[in-house]
Amino acid sequence: MELIKFVDISRFHLPLRNKLHEAAIRVIDSGAYIKGPDVKIFEANLAQWMGVEEVCGTACGTSALWAALKGLGVKAGGEVITTVHTAIATAEAITLCGATPVFCDLEPGYFFLSAQEVEKKITPRTQAIVPVHLYGQPVNLDDFLELGRKYGIPVIEDCAQAQGARYKGKYVGTQSDAAIFSFFPSKNLGGFGDGGAFTTKDLDKMNWMRMFSNHGRSEKYDHEFEGINSRLDTLQAALLNVCLPYLDQWNESRRQVALWYDEGFADVEEVTIPQVLPETEPIYHVYVVLVPDRDGLREYLRANQIQTGIHYPIPLSLQQAYSYLNQGAGSFPLAEEACARMLSLPMHPALDREEVERVVDTVKEYLVR
Ligand SMILES: Cc1ncc(COP(=O)(O)O)c(C=O)c1O
Incomplete structure (x- = not known):
């Protein structure tokens, strides 16, 4: 009896094998492993595909969420409301900002969090709401956006499992204050190692988040503040460029x-x-x-x-x-x-x-x- 694998990445990559090999060899030969030209090309391609102005590639989805939360004002002592049923990465990113994750139960009949439960947990310390489109099933986003408007709290979508899912005809991650993605190999747009991305419509915040992800750097050796090392590798970007279409x-x-x-x-x-x-x-x-x-x-x-x-x-x-x-x-x-x-x-x-x-x-x- 033949094994049916849970995920079989190399099987659906098979038709792209030659293109992937060519892209990998091109990057290896170029020597431009960090911040090479493929990164900008991938960011532009992904932004165009999603229909947003800018996307920034990161080292992984966890650090993309860390940047997005900080960029949207999450600080030590704050609270961020999210689902109790998600990958630990969602909550880790909250803790990395010095804030406390506030967990909520599920929407009855679904696997994602309930907006009604979220509303019950809003306090003066709430600094963000993070709905997770778990399993690639979009949440009822309008309910979360409405809560965000009502209480003046940013809504940051965790789209790590939902790249390409649509809510009311638009890709998830395009209608809220910010969104993050993961290119972990088994994700729907999987890379060949770790990778992630974030986007926000606010271009000042976008710029800050970009800098945060690259040591708080504006120019080489010019650090406006301390950030982290969270860049998407050139090799990942080149390979993701092959997969995106x-x-x-x-x-x-x-x-x-x-x-x-x-x-x-x-x-x-x-x-x-x-x-x-x-x-x-x-x-x-x-x-x-x-x-x-x-x-x-x-x-x-x-x-x-x-x-x-x-x-x-x-x-x-x-x-x-x-x-x-x-x-x-x-x-x-x-x-x-x-x-x-x-x-x-x-x-x-x-x-x-x-x-x-x-x-x-x-x-x-x-x-x-
Ligand atoms: C819902 C969710 N959020 C965030 C992440 C973090 O992504 P990464 O593994 O790229 O850091 C993941 C990936 O496991 C995830 O499934």
Whole structure:
């Protein structure tokens, strides 16, 4: 029986192999590994593709969020409200600013945070709200933008898992105060190592964030303030330039895979398929279902040569890193329940219908045993 991988990056990169090799060799031969011309080209291409004025590449999504939060005024002693169910990077970036992450539970029926819960947690110390388009499913952004306007708080979208997803016809990351992206290899626009980006419409803030990401530097050896080393490598930029034109097509293929899963599970009561908000176009960074006896099913799939993932098994509130917040079990009931039942099925743009059917049939087989 052939292995169905959870993600198979080299498989969907295969048609680009020659272009990728050429780009890599060109950069290696150039010797311009940091701030080489490909970085500016990639930033311009990405900005044009998204329909925003400027994008800045960074070393990773975590440091992009750190820059964006600081650029939008998050400081020591402040609070930033975000979801309890996300990659730890979202919360780490808040802590790196000296602020405290304030966690919120999920929107009922979805895996992303609830704007109603966010509103309940706004205090005079709140300095930003960070909705995360988790799994590539856009949140109900208007509700967050409305909160931002009502309380005068910036909204920074974490689009690390949602590059190319649309909210009301526009790409996520283009309608709020700032947004960040990740090019971690398994992301929808994945690089060949770490990488990330941020954008904001406010060009003064953009400039500050750019400088922060490059040692607070305006010119070489001119440092207006202390920043960090968070630059996108030339090599990553050159390779991402090769991949970017394929992103929409890859996302479309992921939507097709999701549709095959949705159809396959339509008559399976035990499997809850992901819900999609009206007026949004998700890009299925991962395809997550809720199932009974998740661990048993996962083991059965593994035994049948099908890889799966769990995104994420433990809500941030229950991670030791946040034990200082004293939010024990029961503090975020929706996220805690989802974490115990969720399973991420194989998802990537090169997955074919037969493979999806095999996954669906194997899940059904387990459930009727
Ligand atoms: C939701 C979310 N935010 C932020 C990040 C951070 O991105 P990176 O791994 O590029 O630092 C990730 C990546 O894991 C993520 O999934």
